[in-house]
Amino acid sequence: MNTASNASAVRAxxxxxxxxxxxxxxxxxxxxxxxxxxxxxxAEAHRRPE
Structure with missing residues (x-):
């Protein structure tokens, strides 16, 4: 999910x-x-292994 494009779409x-x-x-x-x-x-930091 690309949140940056979602928010800009709402603004547009x-x-x-x-x-x-x-x-x-x-x-x-x-x-x-x-x-x-x-x-x-x-979430990305938790997804990656230690």
């Missing part, structure tokens, strides 16, 4: 919104993307 599907809630939503999506990337790194 919704028009830009300059209101406070639009900016908050963009920030939340960015935070979610970073979180999912971090989870992928941790």
């Amino acid at each position: 599907a919704v028009p830009a919104n300059n209101t406070f809630f639009g900016k908050l939503r963009a920030l939340a999506l960015h935070a979610l993307n970073l979180h999912l990337q971090n989870c992928a790194v941790i």
